[in-house]
Amino acid sequence: MSLLEVRDLTTVFRTGRGEVTAVEDISFDLAEGEVLGIVGESGSGKSVTALTIMGLLPRPTARIRSGAIRFGGEDLTRLPESRMQRIRGPGIAMVFQEPMTSLNPVFSIGDQIMETIRAHEPLSPRAAFSRAVAMLEKVGIASAATRMADYPHQLSGGQRQRVMLAIALVCRPRVLIADEPTTALDVTIQAQILDLLLDLRDELGMAIILITHNMGVIAETADRVLVMYAGRIAEEAPVAGLFDAPLHPYTNGLLECVPSLTEDRARLVAIPGTLPEAHRRPPGCRYAPRCPLAAADCGHGLPPLRALVPGHRAACLRIAPS
Amino acid sequence: MGRIVIRRLASALPIMAIVSVITFAMIHLIPGDPAVAIAGLSATAEQLETIRRDLGLDQPVLTQLWRWYANVLRGDLGRSLLLGQPVVQVMTQRLQVTLALSAYALVLTLLLGLTAGIVAALRQNTWIDQAAMVFAMIGISLPNFWLGLLMIILFAVDLRWLPTGGYIPLTADPLGWLATSTMPAVSLALLQAGLLARITRSTMLEVLRQDYIRTARAKGLPNRVVVMKHALANALIPIVTVLGIIVSLLISGSVVTETLFSIPGVGQLLTQAVLNRDYPMVQGGLLMTTALLVLVNIAVEVCYALLDPRVRTDGS
Numbered sequence: 062m063s064l065l066e067v068r069d070l071t072t073v074f075r076t077g078r079g080e081v082t083a084v085e086d087i088s089f090d091l092a093e094g095e096v097l098g099i100v101g102e103s104g105s106g107k108s109v110t111a112l113t114i115m116g117l118l119p120r121p122t123a124r125i126r127s128g129a130i131r132f133g134g135e136d137l138t139r140l141p142e143s144r145m146q147r148i149r150g151p152g153i154a155m156v157f158q159e160p161m162t163s164l165n166p167v168f169s170i171g172d173q174i175m176e177t178i179r180a181h182e183p184l185s186p187r188a189a190f191s192r193a194v195a196m197l198e199k200v201g202i203a204s205a206a207t208r209m210a211d212y213p214h215q216l217s218g219g220q221r222q223r224v225m226l227a228i229a230l231v232c233r234p235r236v237l238i239a240d241e242p243t244t245a246l247d248v249t250i251q252a253q254i255l256d257l258l259l260d261l262r263d264e265l266g267m268a269i270i271l272i273t274h275n276m277g278v279i280a281e282t283a284d285r286v287l288v289m290y291a292g293r294i295a296e297e298a299p300v301a302g303l304f305d306a307p308l309h310p311y312t313n314g315l316l317e318c319v320p321s322l323t324e325d326r327a328r329l330v331a332i333p334g335t336l337p338e339a340h341r342r343p344p345g346c347r348y349a350p351r352c353p354l355a356a357a358d359c360g361h362g363l364p365p366l367r368a369l370v371p372g373h374r375a376a377c378l379r380i381a382p383s
Numbered sequence: 384m385g386r387i388v389i390r391r392l393a394s395a396l397p398i399m400a401i402v403s404v405i406t407f408a409m410i411h412l413i414p415g416d417p418a419v420a421i422a423g424l425s426a427t428a429e430q431l432e433t434i435r436r437d438l439g440l441d442q443p444v445l446t447q448l449w450r451w452y453a454n455v456l457r458g459d460l461g462r463s464l465l466l467g468q469p470v471v472q473v474m475t476q477r478l479q480v481t482l483a484l485s486a487y488a489l490v491l492t493l494l495l496g497l498t499a500g501i502v503a504a505l506r507q508n509t510w511i512d513q514a515a516m517v518f519a520m521i522g523i524s525l526p527n528f529w530l531g532l533l534m535i536i537l538f539a540v541d542l543r544w545l546p547t548g549g550y551i552p553l554t555a556d557p558l559g560w561l562a563t564s565t566m567p568a569v570s571l572a573l574l575q576a577g578l579l580a581r582i583t584r585s586t587m588l589e590v591l592r593q594d595y596i597r598t599a600r601a602k603g604l605p606n607r608v609v610v611m612k613h614a615l616a617n618a619l620i621p622i623v624t625v626l627g628i629i630v631s632l633l634i635s636g637s638v639v640t641e642t643l644f645s646i647p648g649v650g651q652l653l654t655q656a657v658l659n660r661d662y663p664m665v666q667g668g669l670l671m672t673t674a675l676l677v678l679v680n681i682a683v684e685v686c687y688a689l690l691d692p693r694v695r696t697d698g699s
Contacts, residue, residue: 117600142606149603157601162594167616167691177602212692228602 063090064268065114065153065236070128070138072106072113074339075121081339083109083123085292088366091236096262096269098283098300100276100315102336106292107272108158111238114270115155116145132236150181154234158241160222164213170197170224171209174231181232196227199264201257219250226257233265240272255282276319280304288312291337291347294366298373308375311348346378354379384695387688391681402673406666407451410438413662421464421660437464438662460667465659470667473652478671481641481648483553484571485633487564491572492579492629497622499576500583505610507588515580522577527636531570531643538566548645567644571636575629582625586618593617620690627683631676 072084084106091097099107112118114130116137130137133152137145149155157163165173174193178184184192190209197205200223213221222242229237239258243251259282262269271282279286279300286303288296288311296309307313314332334351337343343350345360352359359378366376413420418434426434435441439450454460460470503515539547545566551559590596591614599613638650645651649672656664688694 115601117597146603146605149601151603155601157594157598159594163598165595165599165613165617166693167620168613169692176604176608180602180604180608212696214693215696225598228598232603 064093064095064132065091066129066131067110067114068129068131070110070113070130071126072109072118072123073126074123076340078340082126082292083339084113087128087289087294089287089294089297091268091270093235094262094266094268096259096271096282096284098279098286099270099272099289100274100279100286101289102274104291104336104339105289107274107289108240110289111155111240111270111272114238115149115153116140116142117149117155147181150177151232151234153236153238154229154232155238155240156222156225156229156242158244160218160225160245163225164221166213169210169212170216171211174209174224174228177228177231193227193231196231197224199261200224200227200230201253202227218246219254222246222250222254223257226254226261230261230265230267234267236268236270237262238270238272241274242271243278244273244275251278258282276315288315291342292339293347293363294374294376295348296373296375297366298370298375302370302373306370306373308369308373308380309348309377310352310354310379312375314351346376352379384685384688387695388681388685391684395677395681398677399674403452403455403670404448406670406673407448409666409669410440410662411444417662421662455670460670461663463656463661463664465656465661465664470664471671473664474649474668474671477647477649477652478675480550480552480646481634481637481650483560484564484567484637484641484646484648485630487568488571488575488633489630491568492575492633493626495572495576496579497583499580501587501610501615503580503584504587504591512584516584519577519580522573523581525573527570527574528639528643530573531566531640534566534570535644548643550644550646550648563644563646567637567640567646570643571633571640574636575632579622579625579629583618583622586621587614590614590618616690620687623683623686623690627680630679634672634675634679 067090068088070084070087071082073080073082087106087110089097099110101107109118109123112123113125114137118124125138128138132148135144137148140148164170171190171193174196175186175189178189178192179186194205194209197208202208202220202223208216213224216224222245226242237258242258243254246254255278258269258271261267271278273279283300285299286297287294288303288309290311296303296307296312298308303312304316307316311332317330318332320329332351337347337350343360345358345362346352346355346364349355349359354377356379364376364378366374368374369380410417416431417438417440418431419426422430422434439447442450458471460474462469463473466473499515499519503512506512535547538545545562548563550563553560591610595617596609596614599609604613634649637646637648638654640646641648641650642654649668653665653668653672655661656668
């Protein structure tokens with residue numbers, strides 16, 4: 062029984078050129094305690110997927126055209142906003158990419174953590190305070206009780222991301238969506254935050270959806286991976302399977318782009334071409350124009366996502382099931 | 384916090400010094416002989432001499448400046464030629480009227496402007512937004528004396544709900560004060576409310592796009608808290624800047640409104656003083672009005688510090 066089930070989810074944005082599809086026919090499951098990585102280039106639909114699950118799509122520009130998001134026996138796509146507010150926080154929480162701007166500059170961090178608690182639980186101010194302090198300590202903020210009165214501008218980027226984590230985790234969510242939580246941070250801080258995420262996953266027993274474009278982060282933290290390309294899932298696999306035997310040519314391309322210290326390469330490898338814009342997608346396989354394996358039939362119809370190896374799905378006509 | 388107040392007050396001193404020199408110099412900037420300008424061409428030599436002596440114009444300029452400063456620091460701004468009373472005393476009486484009216488107009492401005500701006504921002508590009516902005520535009524475009532005249536015709540002459548003019552002090556009769564102040568306050572407030580509504584709308588739209596608003600929603604906070612706490616607290620920072628200007632405009636805008644509704648405020652007082660060449664009154668009135676506006680700006684700066692912790696910590 063999955064904790065979260067996403068089925069055939071399609072999210073569209075209204076633009077000057079008509080409706081464009083940001084996320085198309087996405088389906089995946091998230092098990093209790095699992096870390097699911099979602100990788101892809103900027104614009105591949107990773108963040109829109111996350112915002113769709115959270116019910117935080119910009120209105121009225123974006124809407125869910127079809128599909129279901131099942132969580133705790135309910136379909137989140139059909140819930141009224143008031144019910145959704147009670148799920149955000151204790152049910153599903155989210156950490157964002159931009160720690161520098163994601164905290165409100167005019168309220169103290171203590172206030173921002175405590176209001177999260179008190180929005181969901183009838184706690185006294187004193188109880189909320191000690192719970193917030195405990196959470197700050199858990200995310201590694203030293204002398205947490207005195208830092209409660211600090212304002213975001215008094216904190217470094219890494220500390221702010223820790224505070225964001227504290228806000229997200231203080232109501233003990235069952236699912237945490239982390240949208241590029243370390244992209245804006247120094248490499249050393251990145252590693253600390255990722256370690257912290259995994260520790261807290263073990264301690265609090267939550268599942269994590271980790272969105273990133275960094276294959277290294279995926280390799281270190283995820284149990285299972287979704288590779289997204291131009292709004293669709295290109296490949297889904299356990300992390301070992303993906304790195305050892307990638308099926309989709311796009312995943313292959315991504316992995317070849319990761320620079321290696323042991324190999325002697327004259328220059329960095331890149332996938333030729335660019336991600337097609339949402340309103341200029343090719344007919345057929347979205348990746349075909351950049352794909353080294355592309356043949357004539359790749360231009361006709363979208364390739365279905367097939368389980369080519371047990372537990373390992375890919376959407377490519379050129380790969381034969383083994 | 385106290386440090387910020389002290390620093391702002393200190394920085395107001397040079398401004399007041401400059402303004403006091405300018406108001407002092409006014410009487411020397413009158414074309415020709417100030418005594419003739421005051422008394423008129425038909426004045427006798429004796430009358431001119433009396434005026435010169437009363438105003439100290441027979442003394443060297445530096446002595447006059449020294450006297451002016453010595454008197455200003457003692458709180459003595461001279462006597463009104465027209466009313467024969469001390470300028471400070473007249474101004475204090477009239478300021479109460481103008482400030483009460485301005486405060487009333489400010490409350491109306493805030494209620495109308497903030498509400499319209501916030502609602503328009505939350506309902507961006509809907510008919511509500513457009514209607515609010517059309518009303519704001521009308522408020523900004525209509526001259527307030529014309530609006531005042533229309534209101535007098537409708538509410539005082541035709542419907543007879545309110546008096547056409549006059550003033551009853553708030554302390555004497557609160558209901559009478561409301562009756563005499565409402566039309567002037569509305570005519571003062573509509574322009575400013577239009578201005579405030581537009582600024583509030585654009586700042587709120589800007590703030591609502593920020594990442595921390597998304598964070599607030601992601602925490603599961605109700606929409607009301609997201610807008611009225613997280614968004615408004617940030618939007619108020621630029622809004623307060625405009626409010627400082629609005630208060631200045633309300634006080635200076637009272638010149639026309641007070642004349643129109645025959646309200647004995649500072650605006651009317653100074654208009655009369657200028658028309659009657661009551662130079663001590665004009666000098667003293669300007670100095671006190673300027674001091675008031677400088678205080679308003681200090682209040683704005685203090686509000687910044689109250690609203691924005693980044694300003695607060697810079698000061699300590």
